[in-house]
Amino acid sequence: MISFPIIRVVSKLLIPYILLFALYVQFHGDFGPGGGFQAGVIFASAIVLYAMVFGLPAAYEVAPPKVIEKLVAVGLLLYAGTGFASLFLPRPNQDVPVTGNFLEYEVFQHNLLPGILPTGQHLGIFLVELGVGITVTAVMIIIFYAFAGRERVA
Template identity: 65%
Template sequence: MSAFPIIRIITKLLIPYILLFAFYVQFHGDYGPGGGFQAGVIFASALILYGLVFGLEAIQRVAPPIVIEKCMALGVLVYAGTGILTMALGGRFLDYNVLEHHVLPQWHIPSGQHLGIFLVEMGVGITVTAVMTMIFYAFAGRKQTQ
């Protein structure tokens, strides 16, 4: 793609806005349409766009495969950890109501439904971003067979 400088420049201009929109969808998903899955796909699309324009090696320097693998596990851990936390506090798996008065009330951190949904959506977003990026790595890294 080095023969197409306009595409490279436009990509560098677009990626921050794509990432900003992904964060918007992630953090406002519990109030309106969107959430973890949509934000994860949008975030991954920015990474994939970067990889398509600048090459697989460039994107793997920005987001190494080992980091992406760890993010896949981290997202599932955040999701499941939220459910285990609610069980440890006496509720059922992902029963956010038990988070109402147990999680740092003196720091004025949102609790209850809001905190539970936020954590679950964050876990989903991290996992979806990592999985979509790893799928891109798998397809882009294939060797041509003849």
């Protein structure tokens, strides 16, 4: 596909914007439509497009299979880890220290850079959606690699 100038140039132009749009859908998901699932798929489709146009070896350099394989687990661990973190953090505004429930985001309340860093519920949703996004991206890319990396056994 790399020998077709139109496809090569157009996809080179498009891929950065697809990635940017994926990040927008990911981090703006609290305010507009979107979230981790959609963003992950869009991000993965940019990598898939790159692999189709420039070949699998080039894509392996952008998104090495060894790294992507690990990211599959990292996203899920980030999600579950957010839940476990809330088990051990104290609830805000309590006289007696009480720790939160699983995935209770209220305990992430903090006063660091208010208005800039997400806090409380917002931080919890942010972390959870990030975990979803990482897992979905990695799974989509790894499935594509698994299919495209096979040779035809005739």
